[in-house]
Amino acid sequence: MAIKQPRRSILRSILDFVMLIVLLIFIGPCVKIFNYFNMSTRNCYTTHKRHAKKVENVQAQVRRWIEGGRKGHMCTAKPGWKSFSIHKVDKRGFYKVEVDLNDIIEIDVENKRLIVEPGMMMGQLTKILTDKGFTIPVVPELDSLTVGGLICGAGCETSSHHYGVFADAVTSFELVTADGDVLNCSETENSDYFYAVSHSYGTIGFLTSVSIPLIPAGKYMQIEYVHVDSIPNAVKLMQQRNKNHAYVEGIIYSMTDVMLMFGDMTSNPSDPSRINYINRWYKPFFHNIVENVMSRMKSSKNNAKYIEYFPLRDYFHRHSRGMFWQFENTLPALSNPLIMLVFGWVHPLNIHAVWALFPNFFYRFITRIQLLQDFCVPTVKLDEFLQKCDTIYKVYPIWLCPVKLQNRSMAKTPAVYGGDYMDLGFYGTPINAGRSIADRIRECEQYVLKNNGFLGLYADVFLNKEDLRQMFYTIPYDKVRQASSSCRKAFPDVFDKAMRRIK
Numbered sequence: 001m002a003i004k005q006p007r008r009s010i011l012r013s014i015l016d017f018v019m020l021i022v023l024l025i026f027i028g029p030c031v032k033i034f035n036y037f038n039m040s041t042r043n044c045y046t047t048h049k050r051h052a053k054k055v056e057n058v059q060a061q062v063r064r065w066i067e068g069g070r071k072g073h074m075c076t077a078k079p080g081w082k083s084f085s086i087h088k089v090d091k092r093g094f095y096k097v098e099v100d101l102n103d104i105i106e107i108d109v110e111n112k113r114l115i116v117e118p119g120m121m122m123g124q125l126t127k128i129l130t131d132k133g134f135t136i137p138v139v140p141e142l143d144s145l146t147v148g149g150l151i152c153g154a155g156c157e158t159s160s161h162h163y164g165v166f167a168d169a170v171t172s173f174e175l176v177t178a179d180g181d182v183l184n185c186s187e188t189e190n191s192d193y194f195y196a197v198s199h200s201y202g203t204i205g206f207l208t209s210v211s212i213p214l215i216p217a218g219k220y221m222q223i224e225y226v227h228v229d230s231i232p233n234a235v236k237l238m239q240q241r242n243k244n245h246a247y248v249e250g251i252i253y254s255m256t257d258v259m260l261m262f263g264d265m266t267s268n269p270s271d272p273s274r275i276n277y278i279n280r281w282y283k284p285f286f287h288n289i290v291e292n293v294m295s296r297m298k299s300s301k302n303n304a305k306y307i308e309y310f311p312l313r314d315y316f317h318r319h320s321r322g323m324f325w326q327f328e329n330t331l332p333a334l335s336n337p338l339i340m341l342v343f344g345w346v347h348p349l350n351i352h353a354v355w356a357l358f359p360n361f362f363y364r365f366i367t368r369i370q371l372l373q374d375f376c377v378p379t380v381k382l383d384e385f386l387q388k389c390d391t392i393y394k395v396y397p398i399w400l401c402p403v404k405l406q407n408r409s410m411a412k413t414p415a416v417y418g419g420d421y422m423d424l425g426f427y428g429t430p431i432n433a434g435r436s437i438a439d440r441i442r443e444c445e446q447y448v449l450k451n452n453g454f455l456g457l458y459a460d461v462f463l464n465k466e467d468l469r470q471m472f473y474t475i476p477y478d479k480v481r482q483a484s485s486s487c488r489k490a491f492p493d494v495f496d497k498a499m500r501r502i503k
């Protein structure tokens with residue numbers, strides 16, 4: 001079933017056709033070649049000794065900045081196209097520090113601990129770890145998200161109802177400060193820094209390695225689909241069942257059609273005929289697979305239970321091929337079964353390469369006609385918020401991911417509503433015509449601000465700096481910056497940085 005969208009004009013249809021041809025014939029193959037080298041897992045191990053040398057290189061760059069009179073702010077030298085965030089920070093005038101740290105340092109099977117450098121991407125990490133029978137607590141889904149970006153930025157996934165956001169599940173990390181010192185940070189060592197880095201967008205120091213607990217992994221993910229007919233029923237069911245399942249997500253197709261998926265790892269599927277290789281090239285995008293299951297459940301009146309098994313890594317990257325429903329939204333023909341059969345091999349499109357190949361004005365155009373934002377609201381406010389969004393945007397599907405906030409990120413503390421939040425991913429074109437996307441986002445932002453929610457800084461933000469700051473729990477962050485004039489001199493305030501975007 002296709003995503004509901006407003007009728008496209010003739011001009012837009014012609015543009016779609018041209019984009020489709022360019023994408024499938026030119027960009028797709030280029031991206032595949034790029035992917036082959038970029039996502040390779042062959043040479044991504046380093047030793048503690050080599051890692052220490054790389055960290056010395058970061059320190060040396062910081063010291064050169066100090067010797068040069070601490071002119072301008074510092075930031076990582078990572079180019080905009082290598083960042084997942086839609087809006088790129090304007091780095092002109094910054095002193096750029098090369099943090100070329102992209103490898104695994106140690107997989108300690110005995111102590112179930114991974115030590116990894118911040119540039120390691122999720123797609124590489126899941127390949128290496130699942131081959132060894134392990135995973136990490138929170139696996140944000142899209143292949144090219146990095147460990148460092150997820151800690152310094154934000155990231156949640158379907159296990160976040162147990163572990164919180166990505167940074168909540170990290171045991172310790174190593175940081176090069178504005179003075180060029182190396183700090184080991186954990187709950188017991190340099191704890192101020194440990195709590196300040198998550199969500200700081202690189203404004204506390206340079207992350208150089210991270211220690212994350214390992215979890216034994218099964219070969220498959222058993223998924224139980226449940227269809228519910230209202231948001232309050234979805235909330236009720238999740239409140240009853242989340243604690244019994246390791247992975248939970250929902251896709252909201254309309255206010256009366258919500259598919260919930262409760263997942264648990266297993267190595268022994270009780271019914272092997274139910275194994276679904278969802279990431280094979282000819283398969284529909286994941287949201288379409290789920291919608292097909294929903295249609296079958298509704299038409300057979302069998303609303304009770306439907307179980308499937310996905311190979312574990314297919315599950316972890318189930319939305320990567322369609323980038324949720326973003327590709328279908330932009331070019332609906334991409335989900336056509338025939339196009340999938342002939343060209344499905346181009347997916348998943350490595351987003352770094354796509355960013356690099358399409359000019360910037362293309363993204364400005366997309367964000368002017370499509371909504372791309374994650375809002376996190378307290379679970380108790382979910383129904384009210386979605387009712388509001390249904391009148392403001394009518395953007396469907398909506399991604400639903402329960403999150404239990406812990407105490408280690410700039411997101412709210414557990415003191416607010418017990419930390420029970422829902423991450424809502426809105427990626428699409430509003431069905432109801434009318435006001436600009438910016439106006440509609442502004443209205444939602446005000447609701448989220450007044451109701452103890454927060455939003456993703458990676459996307460369009462229209463709040464002013466003070467309101468934005470109010471959305472987050474900044475006490476640990478402010479404590480570190482107030483205590484260190486070097487830090488203030490070296491890095492801008494995170495909310496100033498978030499506002500400093502390439503136009």
Ligand SMILES: Cc1cc2nc3c(=O)[nH]c(=O)nc-3n(C[C@H](O)[C@H](O)[C@H](O)COP(=O)(O)OP(=O)(O)OC[C@H]3O[C@@H](n4cnc5c(N)ncnc54)[C@H](O)[C@@H]3O)c2cc1C
Pocket residue numbers: 075076078082083084085086099118119140141142144145146147148149150152153154155156157200201202203205206207208372456458
């Ligand atoms: C379309 C879209 C879909 C998304 N879907 C998901 C999703 O499914 N799940 C999810 O969890 N998140 C999702 N996100 C959000 C995403 O996780 C964040 O945007 C994340 O911060 C991007 O990671 P990155 O590796 O590209 O980091 P970057 O954008 O490169 O970095 C983020 C910030 O961290 C800083 N930083 C990075 N490395 C270091 C370092 N070593 N030292 C100091 N600072 C550093 C950078 O300076 C930057 O300010 C999505 C975003 C988009 C645009």
